[in-house]
Each structure stands twice: as C-alpha cells, then as structure tokens.
Amino acid sequence: MRRALILPVLAGCMLLAACGKSSYSARSTRSAALAPPASTASRARALAAARAVNLTAADLPGFTVSPRKPTKTTEEKGYERELLRCLGPQGSGAQLAEASSKDFELSRGILQLGVSSEVSVAPTPAIASAKLAAVRSPRVRGCFARYFEQLLKGQRYAGAAIGRVSLASGTPPAAGTTGGFGWRVTATLDLRGARVSFYLDILGFVYGPATVTLFSTGALEPFPAAAQQRLFETLLQRAKAHIS
Secondary structure (H helix, E strand, O other), X not given: OHHHHHHHHXXXXXXXXXXXXXXXXXXXHHOHXXXXXXXXXXXHHHHHHHHHHOOXXXXXXXXXXXXXXXXOOHHHHHHHHHHHXXXXXXXXXXXXXXXXXXXXXXXXXXXXXXXXXXXXXXXXXHHHHHHHHHHHOHHHHHHHHHHHXXXXXXXXXXXXXXXXXXXXXXXXXXXXXXXEEEEEEEEEEEEOOEEEEEEEEEEEEEEOOEEEEEEXXXXXXXXXXXXXXXXXXXXXXXXXXXXX
C-alpha cells in the first residue's frame, strides 16, 4: 500500500526539475530584445555549439528519455512572474542561443533519478560573467528559494503534505572556467506518516560566453555524487572543445 502511494507522489516530484529548468532560463528569453545585433551565422554557430555540449543518451546508460512533458498551471506561471520580478536587473542579458538536452530518468523500485542539461550562449563573455555574478548573489538565491518553496507547496499529491523546503549553495570546482555555481533544493514530503525526501541539484559553470547547467534529481536519495561529478566533467570538457 505504501509503495502504491509513494510512486505517484515521486513521479510528480520529478516534474519539478523541468519546472525549475524552465524558470532558470526564462530570464534570458525575456531579455532577448536587449541583445546586440548578431548575424544569423553567429546564432547558428552558437546553437550548434550549445547542442554539441549537452548530454545525450550515450552519456547515461540505463536511463530512458522521460515521456512526460509538464505544462505550467496558471498558479505556476504566477510564481514564475514573481521570480522574475524578484530577480530585477541582476544578470540580465540576452542570449545568442540556448539548447537543452532531453530529460533522462532512471527508476529502481521507488528510487527515482532524473538528469538533464542546458547550455546558453551569450553575445559576449562579459554578459555571461554578469549572469554568473547574479546567480551567486544572496538576492537571487533568496528568490529561487522562495520560488521552489511556492512551486513544491503548490503541487497536489494524493495523501501527501509538503514539509520543509531548503536551498543550500556551493561552488563546484570548474578548472579553466570563469567560475562555477551550485544549488541543492531539498524538500520533505509527509506521506501519511512516511517521510520522503526529494532533492534537486543545479550545478553549472561559465566558460567564455556560455553558461552550462546540469540539473539532477533524486527521490529518497540525492543523485549519486560520483555520477553527477562524471556528467559535470563531461559537460566541462565539451564546453572547452566546442565553445569559442
């Protein structure tokens, strides 16, 4: 009975990674009108580079492509607007190109893992550096902490109540880059007396004009650290090979 209850709740939790991914990139889309003029060829090269860096199925043996395509509710769109207002001008700057990987998932009983990546290429390294500075700021960290808490607590899970939501930040090593950033969102769900934890990790770095981000989720346990480090290093090496 408990397994039958936990599975649909965890499946719903996995969708939150996609929601967070959408909100993270919304700012660059919103500010596209501010972009310096760029040729079609420049945008095409940037898009090709972004796609070359992203994770593929070959990087994730045992994982499958998620068939779920979450759509935002009116309430979730409202949370995202609040987030964008909170961010203000910090890190604003349009992107030449942006590309995401597929959403990959792995299920082993009630243990569920998810992972994806995203690459955005700014017109200049200075714009990407400004975005990194914004992401590292206490203001933006506070904005995202409130956003994820609203998003999680706005979900509807049969028999489940969302408990404490926390956000911790760090700086993963990213040698040869402008710098890295890292967040972990942790949420506790109370399933009729059973406590279940959900984890969302957002790790990234800026290399030249590119911001590369790895999203990973874990239900019951965080995404395995060794696998996460391997994927992060894969993205780092590809960025160095394809971003100029």
